[in-house]
Every structure is written in C-alpha cells, then in structure tokens.
Amino acid sequence: MAFDPHSLRQDFPILSQQAYDHPLVYLDNAATTQKPLSVLDAIQDYYRSFNANVHRGAHYLSDNATTRFEQARDTVARFINAPEQSHIIWSKGTTEAINMVAYGLEHLLEKGDEILITSLEHHANLVPWQQLAFRTGARLRILPLTSQGEWEDEYASYFTDRTRIFATTQVSNAIGVHTPLQAMLTQAKQHNAFTLVDGAQAVAHYPIDVQALDCDFYVFSGHKMYGPTGIGVLYGKSHALEVLIPYQTGGEMVQHVTYQSTQFNTLPYRLEAGTPHIEGAIGLAAACEFLTQQDRHALLAWEQSLAHRVYTRLHKESHVAIYSPEKHTTLVSLSVPNIHTLDLNAYLDSQGIAVRAGSHCAHPLMSQLGVAGTLRASFACYNTLEEADRFCDVLLEAIDLLTDE
Amino acid sequence: MTDLPPYNSIKQQLQACRSKEETFKALVALSKRLTRLTAEEKTEENRVKGCESAVWLIIDNKDDTYSIKADSDAKLMRGVLVAILSLVQGKTKTERQKMDLKDELESLNLGSYLTQSRANGILAIIEKIKK
Numbered sequence: 001m002a003f004d005p006h007s008l009r010q011d012f013p014i015l016s017q018q019a020y021d022h023p024l025v026y027l028d029n030a031a032t033t034q035k036p037l038s039v040l041d042a043i044q045d046y047y048r049s050f051n052a053n054v055h056r057g058a059h060y061l062s063d064n065a066t067t068r069f070e071q072a073r074d075t076v077a078r079f080i081n082a083p084e085q086s087h088i089i090w091s092k093g094t095t096e097a098i099n100m101v102a103y104g105l106e107h108l109l110e111k112g113d114e115i116l117i118t119s120l121e122h123h124a125n126l127v128p129w130q131q132l133a134f135r136t137g138a139r140l141r142i143l144p145l146t147s148q149g150e151w152e153d154e155y156a157s158y159f160t161d162r163t164r165i166f167a168t169t170q171v172s173n174a175i176g177v178h179t180p181l182q183a184m185l186t187q188a189k190q191h192n193a194f195t196l197v198d199g200a201q202a203v204a205h206y207p208i209d210v211q212a213l214d215c216d217f218y219v220f221s222g223h224k225m226y227g228p229t230g231i232g233v234l235y236g237k238s239h240a241l242e243v244l245i246p247y248q249t250g251g252e253m254v255q256h257v258t259y260q261s262t263q264f265n266t267l268p269y270r271l272e273a274g275t276p277h278i279e280g281a282i283g284l285a286a287a288c289e290f291l292t293q294q295d296r297h298a299l300l301a302w303e304q305s306l307a308h309r310v311y312t313r314l315h316k317e318s319h320v321a322i323y324s325p326e327k328h329t330t331l332v333s334l335s336v337p338n339i340h341t342l343d344l345n346a347y348l349d350s351q352g353i354a355v356r357a358g359s360h361c362a363h364p365l366m367s368q369l370g371v372a373g374t375l376r377a378s379f380a381c382y383n384t385l386e387e388a389d390r391f392c393d394v395l396l397e398a399i400d401l402l403t404d405e
Numbered sequence: 406m407t408d409l410p411p412y413n414s415i416k417q418q419l420q421a422c423r424s425k426e427e428t429f430k431a432l433v434a435l436s437k438r439l440t441r442l443t444a445e446e447k448t449e450e451n452r453v454k455g456c457e458s459a460v461w462l463i464i465d466n467k468d469d470t471y472s473i474k475a476d477s478d479a480k481l482m483r484g485v486l487v488a489i490l491s492l493v494q495g496k497t498k499t500e501r502q503k504m505d506l507k508d509e510l511e512s513l514n515l516g517s518y519l520t521q522s523r524a525n526g527i528l529a530i531i532e533k534i535k536k
Contacts, residue, residue, distance in 0.1 A: 020425045340479035342458050346518065350425035358457075372459075372478075401433060402480055 003295075003302040009382045011036040011290075022352030025387045030173055030331055030378035031356055032223045033204060035287070039227060042286035043279050053275055055252060069278050072285035073268070079288040080218065081209040082235050089241065089271045090281055093232035094200040095124040097219035098167070100234055100271065101196055102128035104244030105165060111137030114162040116193070118143045118179055119368055120172040123361040125198045129167060138164070143184070147323055147369060151180035159187040166193045171201040174360035174374065176307070176329035185215055194240060200224055204291075204380065205300050205330050216240035222280060226380075227287030231280025234271070241267050248273040299381045303330040306379045306388045313392045319399065323369055331378035333360075339402045341375045347398035348375075353391055409438055412491040419488070419513045428518060432484030439483045439490075442476035453533060456526030458482045462533050466498060473534070481518060485527070488513060493534055506531045 009015055012034045017024050026034060046068070052061035054069045070085070077085040091097040109115075115129045119142050133140040143158045149172070159166070166188035168179050181197065188195045196217040199208060204225040210218045217240055222231040236244070246253060246264065250273040256263040264270045291299075307324070310332045314320045323333045335341060345357035358373045359366045366373060377391050415435065422428040442451075442461055453460040458479035465472040473493060475486045492509060493501055510519060510527065519527060 340458055340482075342482075343480045346481055347426075347429055349517070350429050401430070404437075 003298040005302065005382050005384050008294075009384075011038070012382050013037070015382060019352035019354070020350055025353040025390055027377040027379065027383065027387065027391055028354045028356050029204070029380035029383075030176075030201060030224070030376060032229065033226050033380050034382070035226055035228065035283075036290050038290050039283050039286045043228060043283045046279050046282050051278075054278055055269075065278060069276070069281055072281040075285035075288050076233055076281075079208070079292065080203075080233075080235060081211050083211060086267045087235055087238065087241065089234040089236065089268045090276050091219070091232045091234050092230055092277070093221040093223070094198060094219050095128075095232075097217075097232050097234035098125055098196065098198065099128050100247045101194075101217050101219075101236075101244065102132045103247040104271075105194060106132060106136060107245055108243065109136040109138045109164055112162060113138040113164045114141050114160060115139070115165045115167070116141045116143055116158055116163050116188070117166075118145045118168045118184075120145050120147075120149070120175070120177065120179060120365055121167075121169055121362065122173050122198070122200070123363070124200075125167055125169055125196075126364070129165070142364075143168075145179060147175055147177060148325065149177035149179050151183040155184070156187055159191045159193070161191055163188065163191045163193040165196070167196040167198070169198040169201065171205075171329075172362075172365070173201045174323075174362040174365050174376070175333045175369075176201075176324040176331040176378070178328065181213070185213065189214070205303060207296050210235050222284040222287060225287055226290055228280050228283035231277050231284050233284075238267070241271065244271060246271055246273065250274050252276070294381065300330075303379045303381060303383070304328060306330075306383055306385065307332050307377075309385065309388045310377060310392055313389075314395070317396070317399075320395075321371075323371075323374055330380075331376055333374040333376045335371050335374045336399055339399060341373045343402050344375050344395065344398045347401060348391070348394055351394045351397075353394055355391070408440075409487060409491045409494060410435075412488070415488050415491055416513060419515065422514060425516065428515060429481065432481045432515075432518065434484070435487045436480045436483035438487050439476065440474065442474060446474070447476065453526060453529045455529040456482070458526075460486070460526060460530065462530060464533065464536075471496065471498065471501075475530075482526075485510075485515065485518065486530075489530060489534070502535055506534065 014034050050061050050064035052065040054066040056062050073085045073088045077088050115133055115138050117129055130140050143155055168184055170181055171178055185195055195215040197215045199218055199220040203220045216237050218235040220233055223229040253265050253270050253273040254262050255265050307330050311326055319336055321335050341357035348355055356376045418431055422431050447461045451461040451463050453462050458477050460477045463474045473490055477483050
C-alpha cells in the first residue's frame with residue numbers, strides 16, 4: 001500500500017493527544033470526522049479578515065465575504081459535479097436538507113400516493129418521510145434491502161405508478177453497506193418519482209458525480225467530510241428545486257415584500273432564509289479542497305484496507321458477529337452475544353479508543369438484524385494500521401474481561 | 406440480595422480507583438454480586454425509562470420491610486446497581502427520602518460511568534427509589 005497516513009496526520013493536530021493516558025485512537029469517523037488545519041485556518045481567516053454579512057454589498061468587507069461565500073458554493077458544486085452553483089442550497093446538515101425536501105414537496109402529495117424508502121435508512125431519512133405521510137395521507141413503503149445491499153428482481157414491484165418520492169441512503173451509516181443505487185434510481189425514474197439520495201456516509205470516501213447519478217436531490221453534511229458542523233448541502237436539479245415550497249421564510253429569500261404578499265427570490269436564495277452559516281460554507285469549501293488535493297482512490301483504498309483488516313481479524317473469532325460486508329466498506333459494525341455494546345465501548349474508551357455503541361439512529365434496521373445495538377469502528381484517511389490492530393486487540397481484551405466464566 | 410457487600414466497602418473500593426480502567430474492573434467485579442431477575446420479572450412495567458441500557462427495578466415496600474431488586478442487560482450498570490442497592494438496603498422510607506442519593510453516588514468517583522447519557526437513567530432510578 002503506497003499510501004502513508006502518518007504525514008497526513010500532521011494536518012490533524014487533535015489526533016496527537018492522550019485519552020486516559022493512552023494515545024487517542026479515533027474510530028468514530030462515521031459520526032463526525034476531525035478537521036484538517038486548512039479548514040480551521042479558513043474559518044479563522046474569515047473571522048480575522050473579512051467577517052461581514054453577505055449579499056448586502058454595502059461595503060468592502062461585505063463584498064469580500066459575499067465573494068468568498070459564493071466561491072464556496074462554486075467549490076461545492078464542482079466537488080459533486082453539479083452543473084451550476086445555483087443548484088447548491090446550504091442547509092444545517094443532511095437532516096435539515098431532507099426536511100427541506102419533505103416539506104417542500106408536501107403540496108404535490110395526495111392521499112394514496114406512495115413514498116418509498118429502504119430498510120437501511122438512518123432516522124434522518126425515515127422520520128421526515130413518515131411524518132410527511134401522516135400529514136398528507138400518503139403511504140410510507142419500505143423496500144426491504146438485505147444487509148448485503150444487493151439488488152433483487154422482486155424489488156421492482158415496490159416501485160409503482162403511485163410512487164411519488166423515492167429516498168435512499170447511498171451507504172448505510174450503521175453497517176457500511178452500499179445500497180444498489182443505480183438499479184433503484186432507474187426504477188424510480190421509470191415511475192416518474194422524485195429521487196433523493198442521502199450521501200452523508202458517502203461523501204468523505206467516494207468521489208460523487210450527481211449528474212452521473214442523475215438523482216433529483218442529493219444531500220450531505222459538512223462535518224462528516226472533514227468540514228465544520230452546522231453546514232450541509234441540498235443539491236437539486238433545477239426543476240426539482242423549483243417545485244419546492246420554501247421550508248422557511250424571512251429575510252434574504254425575498255425580492256419584494258408588501259404587507260399583502262411576497263415575491264420570492266430566485267434559486268438558490270429562495271430556499272435560504274435568514275443570514276446563512278457563512279463560516280460553515282467557507283469551512284466546507286476548504287474541506288472539499290482538502291479532499292480534492294488528495295489522491296482519492298488511494299485514500300479510499302487505504303480506508304477500505306483498514307476496515308478489511310478489522311474484518312479479517314475479528315471474523316475468525318467465533319463469538320464476534322459482524323454485520324458489515326467483508327469488502328468495499330470503510331467501517332465495521334459488530335456485536336458480541338451476551339455482552340452489551342455499552343460495556344465493550346466503556347472498556348475501549350478507558351484505553352483511549354473512540355468508537356460508537358448503540359443503535360446508530362436506525363432502530364428498524366437493528367430490529368431487522370435482531371440486535372439492540374452494535375459497536376461501530378469507522379475509519380478515515382488519517383487512521384493507521386496500528387490503530388486498526390489496537391482496536392482489535394483491545395476489543396478482544398474487553399470480551400475476555402466481560403465474559404462470565 | 407443478602408450477599409450484597411456493605412456500602413462502605415463498595416465506596417472505599419470505588420474511590421480508590423485511579424483510572425477509568427480500574428473503575429471499569431471494579432464495576433465488573435461488583436456486577437457479579439447482583440442477584441439477577443428472572444425473565445418473568447423483567448416486565449415493561451418494571452423497566453426504568455431513560456436508561457441507555459435496559460434497567461429493571463422492583464420495589465416492594467408494603468410494610469416497613471423494604472425490598473428492592475434490580476437488573477440490567479449491561480454489566481457495568483449492574484455494578485452501579487449493586488452500589489445503589491447496597492446503599493438503600495435496610496433503610497426505612499423516611500431514611501431513604503432524607504438521603505441525598507445523587508450526591509452520594511457522585512461521591513463514588515464513577516466519572517463517565519455516571520455522567521452524560523447515563524445520568525438520566527440514574528436519576529430515574531433515584532426517583533423510583535424515593536417514592
């Protein structure tokens with residue numbers, strides 16, 4: 001493996017600390033990644049050099065801030081190969097972006113219409129659709145993907161002429177499996193459904209081309225791809241964004257207001273009420289640039305090799321149940337019968353290892369797997385082989401300590 | 406229940422822990438002293454809401470003799486429960502209500518085993534014990 005994470009780690013000073021007198025091993029990257037210096041610098045530079053409100057054009061600083069803010073939109077557009085920057089709508093994150101679509105499309109739904117999602121969704125791509133179904137009388141249907149994520153011919157019957165919206169994750173946050181995206185999107189399009197892809201777990205690892213995917217909406221968060229928290233993206237095709245009723249109204253999203261009526265602004269501003277998260281957008285653009293400067297294939301291969309290392313080491317242990325695929329994933333989700341994942345997590349934490357234990361905001365999927373929760377080790381480009389091995393060693397120690405004789 | 410270690414020795418043991426790892430091991434050792442509930446006793450009604458792990462608490466205070474049983478699906482929580490049961494065992498209702506259970510538990514040096522998401526659960530347990 002040509003890739004060496006050790007030099008990359010110097011961009012992430014947070015990683016070189018001790019946790020409970022052990023070297024910190026950060027394997028909770030699917031929850032949030034750490035931020036490189038270039039992102040931290042971009043945020044600080046904004047506040048030190050050109051902090052002002054945007055789109056007011058009233059003065060020197062505001063012009064600077066507006067230029068950089070719109071450049072950030074352009075950087076993000078290029079990052080996911082959106083045709084134009086007006087297709088990029090800022091949001092707080094993936095959750096808000098999905099809610100913007102769920103509220104924005106409400107006026108098009110009728111009783112008896114169908115909203116289709118998969119069985120591998122995070123609650124963020126489930127609850128907004130369920131609530132939309134409650135409000136409109138539409139029916140929420142679940143495409144029962146297996147934990148292997150493969151396409152089965154019988155799935156086609158779930159796409160009907162009543163399917164108005166099809167929403168799916170690209171990669172499962174809980175188990176790391178890829179959904180059969182292209183096959184599902186093809187079906188959805190044949191039935192003229194709006195399509196939304198939740199890319200929250202994909203953007204940090206896989207180069208994204210929204211035009212190749214050809215989905216109506218693509219959503220993701222900044223903080224899971226080395227960017228700041230509180231900023232995310234709703235990408236949409238023109239016609240899809242045009243039909244959205246603004247989820248929030250107020251300043252910045254208007255052209256003219258009287259007491260009787262309001263003329264909304266054009267895209268993207270029409271969907272961005274209020275002062276935006278300027279530092280977030282600038283930080284996210286810096287994160288896009290950080291990733292673009294890397295050899296992304298090498299990064300992905302490295303991350304997958306770490307997950308594969310953990311898989312092969314723990315797969316041999318008869319008492320460890322692994323829910324993630326053997327290959328093509330950057331995380332390993334597992335459980336140990338008769339040992340609570342919180343107990344495993346507590347021991348790992350006591351040794352300085354950060355992972356995530358629980359249901360990963362995917363209660364229905366946990367039921368499908370027949371577990372209350374799993375322990376998830378998720379990798380980023382700065383993780384090392386030593387860290388992957390240390391996770392395995394300490395997990396096996398924890399199992400020993402927690403097993404009753 | 407009668408074989409619970411005395412509260413003072415639990416307190417000493419936990420306060421002597423100098424690292425998160427030592428506390429972990431002490432709680433694992435304590436957890437072994439808990440008399441487990443039967444499957445029939447682990448009802449939804451006996452379940453304490455707000456705990457990250459499942460916790461069941463059965464309190465029987467018909468007359469003056471107070472009986473309390475508890476269980477959890479997580480081992481470290483069972484260790485914490487042993488400390489709590491040992492603390493309130495044999496106390497009358499008035500004594501229990503007078504005690505500052507939260508303060509007392511905080512003195513045990515349990516750190517992150519008691520804080521954050523677990524705190525709600527522990528508070529719910531305390532509420533139930535005080536009734």
